[in-house]
Amino acid sequence: MGRRQFALLGLALLSPPRTAPAQAEPIAIFAAASLKDAFTEAGAVVAQRRPGFEVRFNFAGSQQLALQIDQGAEADLFAAADDRSMRTLGEKGLLADPAVIFARNRLVVIVPAANPGRVDRLSDLAKTGLKLVLAAAAVPVGRYSREALDRMAGADEFGPDFAARVLRNVVSQEDNVKAVVAKVQLGEADAGIVYVSDVTAPVRRVVRQLAIPDPYNPIATYPVAVLARSTHKPAARAFVDFLLSAEGQQLLERHGLLPAAP
Amino acid sequence: MLTATLAKRIGGVALAATFEVEAGSTLVLVGESGAGKTTLLRCLAGLVSPDEGRIVLDGRVWFDGTAGVSLPAWRREVGYLAQDYALFPHLSVQANVGFGLRAQGLDRRSVRSRVDATLERVGLSDLASRRPDQLSGGQQQRAALARALVLEPRLLLLDEPLSALDLQTRRAVRGELRRTLAGLPCATVYVTHNPVEAIVFGARIAVLEAGRISQVGAPDELLRRPRSPYVAEFMGVNLFRGTVAERDASGLARVRTPFGSVVAVDPGEPGDVLVALNPREVTLHLAPPAGSAQNVFSGRIVELVAEPPFGERVRVALDSTPPLVAEVTRHAVESLGLREGLEVHAAFKATGLVPYR
Amino acid sequence: MTWRVLLARLATALAITLCLGLIGLPLVALLLRVPAATLLVRLADPLVLAAIRLSLVTSLAAAGLIVLLGTPVAWLLATRDFRGKRVMEAVIDLPMVLPPTAAGVGLLLAFGRTGLAGRALASLGISLPFSTAAVVMAEAFVALPFFVGAAAAGFREVEPRYLDAAATLRASPGTTFFRVMLPLALPSVIAGATMSWARALGEFGATITFAGNLPGVTQTMPLAVYIALETDLDAAVALSVLLVVLSLTVLVAVRALPLGPAGLRRAHRDAR
Numbered sequence: 018m019g020r021r022q023f024a025l026l027g028l029a030l031l032s033p034p035r036t037a038p039a040q041a042e043p044i045a046i047f048a049a050a051s052l053k054d055a056f057t058e059a060g061a062v063v064a065q066r067r068p069g070f071e072v073r074f075n076f077a078g079s080q081q082l083a084l085q086i087d088q089g090a091e092a093d094l095f096a097a098a099d100d101r102s103m104r105t106l107g108e109k110g111l112l113a114d115p116a117v118i119f120a121r122n123r124l125v126v127i128v129p130a131a132n133p134g135r136v137d138r139l140s141d142l143a144k145t146g147l148k149l150v151l152a153a154a155a156v157p158v159g160r161y162s163r164e165a166l167d168r169m170a171g172a173d174e175f176g177p178d179f180a181a182r183v184l185r186n187v188v189s190q191e192d193n194v195k196a197v198v199a200k201v202q203l204g205e206a207d208a209g210i211v212y213v214s215d216v217t218a219p220v221r222r223v224v225r226q227l228a229i230p231d232p233y234n235p236i237a238t239y240p241v242a243v244l245a246r247s248t249h250k251p252a253a254r255a256f257v258d259f260l261l262s263a264e265g266q267q268l269l270e271r272h273g274l275l276p277a278a279p
Numbered sequence: 280m281l282t283a284t285l286a287k288r289i290g291g292v293a294l295a296a297t298f299e300v301e302a303g304s305t306l307v308l309v310g311e312s313g314a315g316k317t318t319l320l321r322c323l324a325g326l327v328s329p330d331e332g333r334i335v336l337d338g339r340v341w342f343d344g345t346a347g348v349s350l351p352a353w354r355r356e357v358g359y360l361a362q363d364y365a366l367f368p369h370l371s372v373q374a375n376v377g378f379g380l381r382a383q384g385l386d387r388r389s390v391r392s393r394v395d396a397t398l399e400r401v402g403l404s405d406l407a408s409r410r411p412d413q414l415s416g417g418q419q420q421r422a423a424l425a426r427a428l429v430l431e432p433r434l435l436l437l438d439e440p441l442s443a444l445d446l447q448t449r450r451a452v453r454g455e456l457r458r459t460l461a462g463l464p465c466a467t468v469y470v471t472h473n474p475v476e477a478i479v480f481g482a483r484i485a486v487l488e489a490g491r492i493s494q495v496g497a498p499d500e501l502l503r504r505p506r507s508p509y510v511a512e513f514m515g516v517n518l519f520r521g522t523v524a525e526r527d528a529s530g531l532a533r534v535r536t537p538f539g540s541v542v543a544v545d546p547g548e549p550g551d552v553l554v555a556l557n558p559r560e561v562t563l564h565l566a567p568p569a570g571s572a573q574n575v576f577s578g579r580i581v582e583l584v585a586e587p588p589f590g591e592r593v594r595v596a597l598d599s600t601p602p603l604v605a606e607v608t609r610h611a612v613e614s615l616g617l618r619e620g621l622e623v624h625a626a627f628k629a630t631g632l633v634p635y636r
Numbered sequence: 637m638t639w640r641v642l643l644a645r646l647a648t649a650l651a652i653t654l655c656l657g658l659i660g661l662p663l664v665a666l667l668l669r670v671p672a673a674t675l676l677v678r679l680a681d682p683l684v685l686a687a688i689r690l691s692l693v694t695s696l697a698a699a700g701l702i703v704l705l706g707t708p709v710a711w712l713l714a715t716r717d718f719r720g721k722r723v724m725e726a727v728i729d730l731p732m733v734l735p736p737t738a739a740g741v742g743l744l745l746a747f748g749r750t751g752l753a754g755r756a757l758a759s760l761g762i763s764l765p766f767s768t769a770a771v772v773m774a775e776a777f778v779a780l781p782f783f784v785g786a787a788a789a790g791f792r793e794v795e796p797r798y799l800d801a802a803a804t805l806r807a808s809p810g811t812t813f814f815r816v817m818l819p820l821a822l823p824s825v826i827a828g829a830t831m832s833w834a835r836a837l838g839e840f841g842a843t844i845t846f847a848g849n850l851p852g853v854t855q856t857m858p859l860a861v862y863i864a865l866e867t868d869l870d871a872a873v874a875l876s877v878l879l880v881v882l883s884l885t886v887l888v889a890v891r892a893l894p895l896g897p898a899g900l901r902r903a904h905r906d907a908r
Contacts, residue, residue, distance in 0.1 A: 080866040133749070148766060153849070155867040188766035189848025190855075192863060200848075204750040205765050326800050352803035353812075359804035365797045369819045378815070379805035430806060 042252035043071040045091055047082040049098035049157065049239070050193045051122065051212045055272035056096070062268070063259050070252055078156045078193040086111060086244065093247035094256060096239060098122070098194075098212075099157035103240045113250060116240035119260040121275040122212045123234050124158070124165055126227035127201050127220075134207025139227060140175060142208060143182040150197050150206035153190035158197075161235045162210040168233040212237065214273030236275070281434055281466045285322050285332030285342070287315075294318050294329075294490040300466040302337070302433075306495075307481030308470045309513060314487045316470045320436050323468065324359050325352035336466070337433050353382075358427030358435040358465070363443055364419050366411035372422050373398070373407040379430040397429045417448045424459070435460075435467040441476060450588075453479060474513050486510050504635050505555055515594070517556035517604055523549045523634070531573065531629050538601035542573040543632035552634035558594060560631055561605035564624045565615060572626035576603060580621045583612065593617075597625055663880060669873045678874040686852040687860035688878065691837060694768060694856060698775035699783075699833035705776075706783045706832075707825075711813065713784070714791035732781040739777055740845025747773070747846075770847035771854050775836035783832040790824025791817055830890045834883055 048056050053076045060072040075082065075092070083102035086092050087109065096119070097103045103116045128136045134147045142149065152159030166180040188206070191197045198215050200206040202223050216226055241260060243253040259265045266276045281300040288294070294315040300306040310316050321327045322342075323334060331344035341350045352359075366375050377394040381387075398404045401421045411419055420440060427435065440456065441449045457479055460467055469480050477484050478498045485495040486509065494506040498514075505511035511518035521536035523546060532545040534554055543554050562568070568575065578599025586592045586606075593612050595605045603625050607617075617623065678684050713725060731739060747754045747764045757764065764770045794817050802812040818825065840858040847854040849863065857879050865872040 078866065084866060084869070150848070153863055153866075155863065187850065188853075189850050190863075191849065192844075192866065203744060203748060205744060205748050321800075324800075324804055326803060352800075353806050353808050357804055359801070361797060361801060363797065365801035367798060367801070367816060378802070378807070382802075382805055382807040382811050382815070426805065 041069045041071065042067070042249050043073065044093040044247070044249045044252045044256070045073050045075065046094045046096065046253075046256065047075045047077075047086060047090070047092040048094075048096040049079045049082070050076050050195045051098055051158065051214055052076065052096055052239070053195070054217055055120075055214070055269050055274060058272070059256070059259060059265065059268055062264075063256055066259075067252070067255055070255070072256070078152075080155050080157070081192070091246075092244055093249050093253040094241065094243055096241040097157070098237055098239055099160065100238060100240060101160075102157070103242060106242075106244075111245050113243040113245045113247060114254075116242040117257065117261065118238050118277050119241045119257070120239040120266075120269045120277055121279075122214055122237040122239065122273075123275065124161055124210055124229050124237075125213045125216060126208055126210055126229060127198070127216060127224040128208045128227065129201055129204040129206075130223050130225055131204065132225060133204065136208050136227065139169065139229065139233075140179075142186065143175075143179055144186070147186040148188045148205070148207040149183065149186040150189045150191060150200045150209045151187050152194055152197055152210075153192055156192060156194065157237065158194045158210070158212060159190065161237050164235045165210070165229055165233050168235070172233070212273070216273065236279075239274075280337060281323075281468075282335045283323065283332070285319070285329035285334060287318060287322060287327070287329045287332075289315075289318050289327075292318065292490045294322075296485075296487065296490075296492045298485055298492060298495060300434075300468060302466050303464055304482045305460055305467040305469050305480055307477045307484045308468055308487060309472060309474075309477050309484060310487030311509070312472070315490045316487055317438060319487070320359075320438055320468065320470060323434065324357050324436055325350055325355045326359075356430070356433040358430060358432030360420075360423055360427055360435075360437045360440050362439045364411075364423035366419055366423055366426070368411055371408050371410060372403060372414070375411065375422060376426045376429055378426065383430075393429060397425045401425045415448070416444045417452050420444065420452060420456075424456075428459075428463070431465075433465050435463065435465050437467070437469045439470055439472065441471070442473070456480075474515060477513075486513065502557075503555060504553070506553065511555065515558065515604070517558060517561075519554040519556070519601060520551070521554070522551050532634075534634060536601060539576070541601075541632070542629040543634050544629065546634040546636075550636070552636055554632050554634045556603075556627060556632060558604045558606035560627045561603060561607075562626050563595065563605055563607055563611070563615065563617065564626065567624050568626050570626070571628065573629040575624055575626045576600065577622065577624045578603070580617060580619050580623060583617060583619060585609070595623075597623065599625060666873060666877050666880060670870065670877050674870070675874055675877060678871065679878070683851050683855075684860070684871075684875060684878075687855055687857045687875070688882075690768070690771070690852065690855065691857040691879075694771045694775055695833055695837040697772045698779060698836040699829055701772065701776045702780050702783045702832050702836075703825075703829050706780055706828075707787060710784045710787035710828075711791055711817075714788045728784050729781045731778045734778075736778055736839065736841025737845050738841075740774060740842035743770075743774060743777060743842060743846040765846060766848045766850065766854065768847075768853055771843050771856060774842035774846045775839045778839050778842055779832035779835040782835050783828040786828025786831060787821070787825045790821035790828070793824070794820045826890065830886070834887065837883060838879075 046056065056074060060074065064070045064072065079097040079099060079102040082095065083105055086095060086106060095106065106112055107116065126139065128134065136142065151162050154160060154163060166183050169175045170177055170180040189200065194211050194215055197209040197211050198220060201209040202220060216224065241257055243250055243257065247253055261277065270276060280302050284297040286295040292313060292315045296319060298306065308316050308319065322329045325341065328349050329342060329344065332342065333344065334342040340348050341355050342348060367378065373394055376397060377390045380390040380393060398407055403418060403422055403425065406414060406418060414422065441453060444452060460480065471477055481498060483495060484498055484501055486493050488507060488509050494501060494510050501510055502514050502516060505514055505516055505518050508518055519534065519536045519541050521534040524533045524535040524540065526532040526545050530545050531542055533540045534543050534552060541554060546552055576599040578597035580595055581598050582596040584594045586594060591609055592606055593609055595607060595617060597603045605625055709728065744751065744765060746752050747757065749758055749763060749765065754764065764773065798816055798820065799812055802816045807815065838858055840862065843854065843856060844859055849855050849859050857875060861872050861875045864875060
């Protein structure tokens with residue numbers, strides 16, 4: 018190829034692509050890791066209904082996403098697993114509309130199917146030498162887990178030092194809930210505390226669940242908000258509307274989440 | 280006493296040699312580069328294994344192809360002086376010389392005393408703590424030799440030990456080295472491509488041509504009876520190969536060579552013979568000489584080479600048939616006005632030429 | 637000066653500027669963000685101290701393990717030819733191209749409780765995941781090729797004539813290695829050890845996947861920075877600066893000291 022042709026090719030490659038048709042609405046949704054399966058399906062449904070709707074997801078720990086948005090990451094919608102991350106953004110005026118609770122979640126204890134730690138009851142979590150994996154305290158589910166333990170410690174059946182004894186068994190503080198699930202799935206951890214919604218079909222095949230009764234189970238509330246800097250607010254709002262609709266709530270329930278209203 | 284038979288194919292050379300070296304004597308090994316000299320040395324040292332053969336030193340079997348014995352170098356009591364000395368750059372002269380003793384596990388104090396004594400003997404005591412790069416060529420050679428000799432090897436191998444030195448240093452070191460080697464109890468193999476060194480150092484000279492020993496003997500023997508053109512060239516002697524043709528009553532015979540006939544002493548029997556002619560026996564004349572010389576050839580002077588050290592004697596190469604080399608005095612060159620291209624006549628007597636087979 | 641030469645010079649200058657900018661700007665940004673006073677306050681935080689101590693202990697242990705295990709391998713690759721040598725070299729280099737998190741998963745599947753070798757270890761009562769030993773293993777895994785590569789190159793450069801000389805001086809292969817080959821290759825060996833230590837110090841993905849994240853046990857500096865980033869940006873910056881200062885100090889020191897690679901190279905060069 019001659020030098021001239023090379024230059025022309027280079028120019029052709031460097032010039033910006035032609036703009037997409039005017040109706041295209043690509044939006045970026047930052048959502049808590051526990052919402053991965055539910056949101057992926059929801060995104061597909063909305064895309065079917067709304068021509069030009071394209072969505073790009075970023076799933077991670079809510080605290081991490083809040084930080085990224087704060088530092089200027091381009092996002093149109095933020096769905097968190099707790100109020101705290103959302104509140105910080107609200108205080109900084111980064112929300113377009115006030116946040117709305119669209120779902121709730123509960124905690125559950127999971128153990129590998131083989132149950133190497135022989136955890137059959139919640140009180141077994143305090144057994145010495147147990148390998149327990151929790152999310153780090155900065156992660157919403159990590160905070161909720163510790164709250165649940167505190168509630169249990171307040172009950173006679175577990176004893177006042179229950180939370181302390183259980184926390185002593187923590188061998189790793191993961192930075193998102195999916196990592197906790199992974200460690201239990203792989204059989205490395207004896208037990209982990211995750212959301213009910215995290216026990217999806219493939220996970221169910223290799224783990225056993227221990228329910229945490231209502232009195233001890235903090236209900237996680239999931240707020241969602243359109244972000245002030247978004248340039249596709251209509252599309253983002255459309256997604257929120259879907260989440261809050263009856264159909265959307267059913268979809269969320271199918272993925273293990275609880276409806277927005279108790 | 281070293282007895283060696285070995286064969287090795289390496290590169291393009293097929294080395295196959297058998298020889299012996301008595302304890303206390305030196306065998307000089309000469310040959311062109313690529314003839315296999317270094318390979319042979321490395322086989323003796325144990326740095327490389329022959330394809331087959333047997334190497335025995337003082338009754339110890341160092342290598343036996345059929346018996347599967349092959350002692351690595353570090354298990355042989357060998358001393359090796361490489362062409363570039365290979366003094367360890369990260370060690371002082373002292374540490375270099377003591378290296379082998381330390382490798383054998385000798386304690387520091389004994390090593391120290393033996394090294395000091397050796398350095399004293401070779402005159403390097405003042406340089407004991409210097410690094411090799413701070414020594415002159417001659418000093419490095421002495422240090423490397425001391426390093427090998429302090430281990431009292433049974434076989435000493437020297438690979439062109441003087442070739443890395445400049446001419447002046449070489450002459451100075453040569454005498455010293457000869458004296459050192461003469462006093463050693465071990466068998467020594469000395470590799471060189473320099474004929475003067477060969478004669479100075481060797482009780483016997485072995486000539487390696489294309490991997491094979493073409494001739495081995497005392498320097499005198501090689502001088503008077505070279506067996507191949509290379510040996511003749513190396514020793515600086517004219518060699519004719521031919522067949523005995525006419526034999527006459529006066530005890531002389533004509534030897535027919537591809538290049539012409541030479542009159543020599545009658546060998547007594549017909550057949551193929553070799554005739555060696557020392558260049559000093561050849562006289563040069565501007566006109567065809569009268570006189571009793573039976574052999575006269577004419578030709579143009581191709582080259583005039585003054586012999587070191589002072590050019591008192593000059594070698595004159597002629598393009599006669601057969602080609603001849605004569606050795607004359609500088610005075611003769613001047614008085615005859617010899618120069619390249621000049622047509623001259625060379626003459627030599629038959630009585631000094633004794634054919635051999 | 638022709639315009640072509642000028643153009644070449646400009647292009648070179650631009651490349652250098654971009655290169656230094658890419659590396660330098662983040663460093664400068666980090667240093668500007670944290671005032672020196674708060675840095676010392678942060679150092680007093682027990683969590684920070686634990687992370688520093690853990691990082692130093694594990695990275696040095698990993699480097700030690702690497703040198704111990706890697707030297708014979710480097711020697712083999714440098715001095716011997718054998719069937720499968722290329723495969724062996726590729727395997728040793730693998731951790732350099734493998735994403736660290738993938739390496740962590742691999743380590744889990746191999747040495748985890750239900751892993752290939754982990755099962756045997758568990759029956760012996762040894763459990764690696766979530767332990768400090770696992771951190772050392774993860775760090776050693778990712779950093780090994782840096783050492784082996786440099787050390788093997790150093791050994792290869794040692795001229796055979798010195799090794800031959802040693803052999804003729806009654807030195808067994810072991811003696812030859814320790815008295816001749818290693819000293820002559822020392823600059824490269826030290827450089828390799830330093831590089832692998834630096835890589836071990838900065839290791840994150842394999843550590844958090846295989847060893848987990850627990851302050852005082854497995855939370856090394858890089859992990860601490862990552863976790864801190866999610867809640868306290870200033871803490872993360874402070875920790876990052878500490879890491880940078882620590883690494884820079886060692887890297888500069890190794891280059892400046894006479895026993896370091898540059899010093900030894902100078903000494904050897906003068907000795908030629």
